[in-house]
Amino acid sequence: MRTTTSLTALIGAAFATPVLVTPALAEEASPGREISEVVVTAARTILPANALPLTIEVIDKSALDQQVTISGSVVDAVAALTPSFSPTRQKMSGAGETLRGRSPLYAINGIPQSTPLRDGSRDGFTIDPFFVDRVEVIYGSNALQGIGGAGGIVNQVTVGAPRDEGFSGRALVQALADNGFHGDGYGHKAAGLASWKGGAFDATFGAAFESRGAYYDGKGRRVGFDAAQGETQDSDSWSLFGRLGYVPRETGRVDLILSRFQIAGDGDYVSVAGNRATGVPSTSVRGVQPTKAARSRTESAALSYVDDDVWGGHLSTQAFWNRTHDLFGGDVNATFQDPRFAPLGTLLDQSENRSRKLGAKFSYEREVPGLEALTATLGLDLLKDRTVQALVLTDRAWVPPTDYRSIAPFVQGNLALFDRKLRLAGGLRHEKVRIKVDDFTTLASYGSRFVSGGAPEFSDPLFNAGVIVEPVRGVRAYVSYAEGYTVPDVGRITRSINVNGIDIDDYLDISPIVSNNREVGLEFNRGGISASAGYFWSTSTRGQLLVLVGTVFEVQRQRVEIEGLELNVTARTPIEGLTVQAGYADLKGRADSNGDGRVDIDLDGANISPDRFTASANYVRGDWTTRLQVGRYIPRSFDGSDPRNDFEGYTLVDASVRYDGGAWGAVTLAVANLLDEYYIDYNTDTTQPTNNARFFSGRGRTLTLSWDRRF
Template sequence: MRTAVSISMVLGAALAASPAIAQTSVEREVDEVVVTATRSTLPANALPLTVEVIGKPALDQQVAISGSVVDAVSALTPSFSPTRQKLSGSGETLRGRSPLYAINGIPQSTPLRDGSRDGFTIDPFFIDRVELIFGSNALQGIGGAGGIVNQVVVGAPSQEGWSGRMLLQGTADDEFHGDGYGKKAAGLASWRGGGFDATVGGAYETRGAFYDGDGNRVGVDTVQGESQDSESWSLFGRFGYEFGEASRLDLMLNRFQLDGDGDYLAVVGNRGLNIPASAIRGTPPGIPARGRTETASLTYTDDALLGGHLVAQAYYNRTRDTFGSDPTPIATFQDARIAPVGTLFDQSENRSKKLGAKFSYERTVPGWEAMTATLGFDLLKDRTEQALVATDRAWVPPTDFRSIAPFVQANLALLDGKVRVAGGLRNENVRIKIDDFTTLAFYGAREVDGGAPKFSDTLLNGGVIYEPIDGLRAYASYAEGFTVPDVGRITRSITQTGVDIDDFLDISPIISNNREIGLEWKRGPFEATAAYFWSTSKKGQLLVLVGTVFEAQRQRVEIEGLELNASLRTPIPGVTVSAGYAHLTGKTDSDGDGKVDIDLDGANISPDRILVALDYARGPWTGRLQANGYLARDYAGADPRNSFDGYALFDGSVRYDSGRWGGVTLAVQNLLDEFYIDYNTDTQQPTNNQRFFAGRGRTFTLAWDYRF
């Protein structure tokens, strides 16, 4: 049997724990914070959105605990799903839908053939803050079905001359296994002189094997890829020039690469006996799974152009994600015309390139100063394919995506700002072009006529905000989001003859809407927020297991949920107590009658969650103790073996900042060394013993950082 956990007892213990360690974490809709992902200079409290900003101290604290930006966001955001602790983020959702990952607004996702590597495209050392916008919206164009996770890189240096920082870090499991050690070194140097500034940096990290709460190696996913047993390196540059006080030109460059070391073979587990998959020393065939991302952007901002604010950005993004292979040749890749069935080894690689541009201009309307208006125009061209490495076959044919999207937004302040009415529209004009192609033999070697279907839709958003007194705010909003289905999964799995892409409706875009009401109190030592939302897409996308491969299916999806967050600065100096709760329900239409009838499963929605934390910040000492409780869940209409029993995890961090000699941080993930089965694999594929993974056990990270 799985380890039974009483969530109430665990979280009660967290509240009663000593506040000797902590540091505050998330700035929730702070009035002064301008969230760049909203594409407005208005503060977050002037917008009918649920917004969170994870600042640099909190981000560094969480990354020290868990190692990645994705894990940091998940740990601090109750409506974000538990992470897989793998290189692949497939099934990780925000409010039950896939979020759009971005770096300074530059999309990192590859929706045409979603390789789910978009959470690993830059080293966290170069991130200054993470902006979260919740719910379906089209603020950043394609991909924001569940929301936006915008990673804002380090800013320009504020002082003349040289400045910088460095980091040295080591990681180990609690039994200090020799192959479980990890290490990291990173540095950043900046120079500013007159109007010119430059920041350059590099980071290198190796990760050892992961061990679970019982002291056994965590199983390896040799196909989708691993963050354990890997090394990564990243190069970063930001170069800017200021044309006076109001305008600036910025060039940002980033290259991130994570390569699996390929030192382990998978050991099959046993779901019936609750024995997770493990790993032994060995070399899997082919190239270990790896990912590489290169991003460049040129951004011009002018805060005083004709009395308004201009942002113009051009960007380039290229990704190459290689998937590994099992020791047994994958059935999908077999072709008797090449080799006897069961003998052909192959593996696939996603290749994607994006070119894009974004323009927005915002100012108050002359003669009507209470009205702030924004005009914008976005362009995007994306080319993606998925090729088989060994035999040079096209699994997913080259697919071109082109989007032209003008938009307009308006925000009207009434009654001295106590009431605000906001709204806008965005017109998406999309073309998806695919040449003639032939599917793999596994799908019947079907000849498919290519085409270039076009789609156009106007996406609406609107809302009202009421702030009767300082600190009390209520809002209601409606917003439509836009993305495309995983075109690659759909086209590669065509099994019928005579398909013409021009008439193949399964690749039409996904339009999702988000209706939301929210209430918040931010005054004095107590802060609280509550939001309830409904999200619907008539022709959504689900990941459904077909044989051994997940394929995309188009079905109606309805999701609703409740999010609660609260924090209290206690009378004890430096101590803050915070708590969060998220409740999500999701259903889909399995029989195509237009009505939802079964629950979304663990591949498509996260469990309910309770988050409780104690923060401490006084003098040179800061720290945090946090508990995340994932609540049990059954799925109506699904295999009962995929029911989720729930578990709870504690994490902790303590930091001492000496000032002159830098700071030292000790972080502990899974403080109680809890043994648990990863949510994503526990709720799927009940007969797959190879992908039955335990979560990571107690892990220590010791880091020293220094600024100059």
């Protein structure tokens, strides 16, 4: 169904990148639909898309629901539609999942969900997709939302306010089964949303519950459990959502949005190690986990006021609060051992990340009086984050309480020339950051080292500039430069200190990561064909890599260089209602392993995705909608890595059929991994070549039957 939207984006971006409407957007839009109709709140401006040098993909509601019915999560939906996004791990943890070779920032209505001070990698599961109206993906390192966004931004925009007076709503029921219809492989979901509007007031409330069974691979074997990091299989999730709105004047609106999401493993299975030498992956059997199963809980509240006519400009304000508790599974990991509590090799413990954020965003945008061709934006972002990682069974601090404070004013300009055939965009964001770490003593496994805390401050100007040339409507060329800003995983760094005499005030390994993104590309959108080609270079002199040390991944600061090519094309065929699409991503990443300032090894599977080719066909005829999609992950080897980590590649095919019965609701049958392909998970196939316990196969053919109705 065709929708009309418009790109809303730059409440003060401190950055600019090229406009590239990627396949998901092109597929869901009518071929003649204008790019400028897309609303992208994550880009933080009210300028149209063709005015911004931003690489953007918008997954609208119909496309998102289609993908979520196939795969079950927003992260899987983004991965399926974005060739340069990593294959998902199909676990609760998204560690190692990257966009353009770097970690993306997950956000909900612009509220960051990541916990960068101690990255627990659970930020992809903080709201049920039932309450998400669309997903906005902005590619490349940028400082649009402040901290994070090294690889880009994945912003989940929740359902909007009701448009019509009175009551309205939506209901959803789903049933899921594995290919073998095993009794423990069944899952189900129920969700509902009710809205009311009366005059200037409106309210929306909803709830969702989902129960997931065990996963089975293409050979009918149970997929192994990652009890420590957490599983989506054999889990239950609960999600609550609320939105209260008030319109005090015709151009202004106040919104209070509340959200609570929890996902918890049932703990009914234990993992059985596989054998990498013989190619047998780990599996799972019925059993009781020794501690509470891994779980996560996220709560957030945001109060915003937006007004399109304040002194002739656009005002946007937001204040937010966000809290997460991420519990990991327990075991007798060597890192946890301490003879004060139990004999070495016997101490059982489990850790929990606890993070709390307070923040505010302000921006004002308008045309400059007397120079209306120039649109200027002024803004200020404030953020405070407090994070600790505790060992809950022995009441020890693995990562000490750590505070992050950021004050970031910014200014952005966009100048239209020659009847808007040429645009110049640029700006500056100034990040003033303080990272405060309390005095602490490391765990016994690191030598019980006393570390003197501190509060080092960092101040960095972040520049951006971009040029867009559009000689005729629908044909565009662009070039841009932008700097992104994030902090390293401070918790991983501080908890692993194993030498005496460290003072946090002088410990440069916690200095922020400044990455840049340079990009050039072309875009064509005419005559039923939408095509794009982009090439990017991204570097950081003191980047962040996950490196396996013993049995735990730790952070190492190394120079990182990444470059890549992205190609996409969508075309309307002579067959009425049939649209086809193809995409390709080629990524190369290198790092400096010996500290000499030159990159000398490839990024491994924990830090970069494989090259990928995608293709799909979407057919709409009357009340019927069908889709067939193919994703080919291309084999690759890693220079400087153990050859046992070479990736063999695999191909996945998905399909869905939907019938809209009008007043009776719509029924969808979706099949993930239609050909029941047997494959090894990319992340575990390319890391830890001797770890037989973490050698996971991917999920086999899975069927989902769904009914939903709007009223």
